[in-house]
Amino acid sequence: MIAEAGLAALWIAGAIAALQFALSALGIARGDPEVQDAVRAVAVVQGLVVLLAMALLMWLFVESDMSVLLVATNSHSAKPLIYKIAGAWGNHEGSMLLWVTILGLAGGAVAILERRLEKATLVATLGAQALIALGFYAFLLFSSNPFARISPAPADGNGLNPLLQDPGLAFHPPTLYIGYVGISVAFSFAVGAMVMRDVGPAFARAMRPWVLGAWIFLTLGITAGSYWAYYELGWGGWWFWDPVENASLMPWLAATALLHSVTVLATRDGLRAWTIMLSVIAFSMSMIGTFLVRSGILTSVHAFAVDPTRGSFILVLLALYIGGALALFALRVGTIRQGSTFELISREGALVANNLLLSVILGIVLIGTLYPILAAGAFGVQLSIGPPFFNKAAGPVALVLVAVMAAGPLVRWRRDDGNMVISRMLVPIGVACTVLAGLFFFAMEAGLLPILGIGLAAGLAVASVAPLWGRNLRRTPLFTYGMVLAHLGIAVSLAGMASETAFTKQTLIAARVGEPHRVGPYTVTLQGVTPVIGPNWSALEARLKVQRGDDAPFTLSPQSRFFSNPVTVTSESAIATVADGQLYTVLGQPDAAGRWQLRLWWKPFVTLIWAGGALIALGGALSLIGRVLRENRTTLREARV
């Protein structure tokens, strides 16, 4: 019964979305305020009904109802509870339902929270939301029904891919989806503003919290995904330039650009058409991301199912949405009036440079990600593009972007004097040069790109806190702190990436029990390998005695785990985190002579990568809170007047 109720809820939610679109079209065409008010209520109801469908699916997973096809193929009754709950979206259909659930809830939130925007623009926005949701409802109902039954019901399920049986599954997909969906909300605002010819600072202020929120969640989702892949896959890498990773990076790059240009539009009423275009691009990127990950054309853990009809379905949706958005942009760009202008050397100028450089990186990542797919489709050529391409093409541009980013916040709005900017930049430039010189002198072997990375990170760190100098810290607005923290986070993350690339020590050994091996500052001794039992797995666990110099020794226990549902072996790395880095250990196979393969890495300051990611997200959150507080204060003041 629960599965049928879930399917019914999904159909009803789809019908409500159709109603929402029809009502908003009617409301705008007639200019009828009563119809327009109804759209708000309908959007809230749609969110609640689709949430009900998602809740019912989770219920089925928790109950392990094996008569439901999706549960039978992806779950198992012996799985720990958290993976039963999170397992509801650890598969194709469930994750698409989660997508549309978040979309529905976001629409409801817009309907309830947004008070400052022109009512007609808001209604058009909700109409655009409904149209996006409709496509996904159709996709779920016609080609990916999560509630389909199987008869006869199997005794138990196939289980969840063990690589996904990790707390990361509970966190990474929902955060990333909230990010994707948040961008679609920003896009809907842009559509609403285009339809109602209302592109201006008010629209930018309404859109900004959504862009910020989406960007915060994308940052968190990417950071969490990177750390998850790092410790779970046992390869010791934190970024592989895998198409699936690129699928999350591209919307982030576009959202970062949009975040900065929407600020120009909100504060200075400049970059109107540009901001609209960027929101179209950002939305296209999150659609392409969904397409890449969900269509099964990619080879990764994310490719849950390879089903060509699904791929074509999403491709058609993609073409309709992006094509529609671009067509609307082309039709209405003429009506977007020119905003206010600015000098080349100004905050606006720096933000334009930021936008252009981000776009260049985005273009490179997009080409590198799509080219192999296009080449396979068009010419039948199989090729794959890996890290050397991305590092070579995007790395130098990213370093230029970091330099612009250091200077940007120290430049005044509208117009500034080049010499004054340089004088404000003297300290950061000095720091960067000192660090660079030191590294060239003492650590030449590290390679050019990492050395430049560390030097620029040092300069950026100093430059990013510079806007606080000489200010009354208690009267500095919260969003300024947000910007400072986010830029500092980039510096921290960049330093971690460069340090990991330049100074990692690794060794691969066939270890005998009792034999000490050195990696970086550590001595690692294998003390034995013993079997251990977990909730739904058994494992071989190595005991490694680890000692640094004369410090107290401690034990690390990497495992090789055997899962029976489905039959899989996974490596569980054991990682020791210390102040200046991580020691990363992986257990391999034994050989006939009783030796065990061990892979050991010493990664100096690698943790800074994710600490930086967390700082960026925290900066975003402070900025969001600061903006919302100020908006509320302004609204109150206006209400009093």
Place this chain on the structure above:
Amino acid sequence: MKAKHQRLVLGVLALGAIVGASGLALSALKDQAAFFYAPGDVAKLGLPLGRAVRLGGMVEGGSIKRQPDGVTIRFIVTDGKAIVPVSFKGITPDLFKERSGVVAEGEFRPDGSFEATNLLAKHDERYMPPQMAGKMVETKKPKL
């Protein structure tokens, strides 16, 4: 600057960014794209020497041999048409096994063997790399 001019300048800059990105990407693509080979392609296309490529196929049954140093393995990759001996130093991925799909990253040596720096095995039972699925279907086609 006049308003119209500023918009024009921004447009030109954006266009320049697109051209720049494409140029950078294409120039890097030319020497960095790792081509995908099946063992049968080697005879057809010649040995790609001095360049990182991917080699994909099935691990031949009974071919995985552990070397005395305890960390190097040798095995044979086949696509039904030809075979390539592969050596790999490292911990094999969890799903790497005989009679199962594998994609090896590395370089060919002049003697026709392959030195892998990285092995990618299929992630779960239902999954086969599309690149490989294509190659496998190709070999199954009846010869006319």
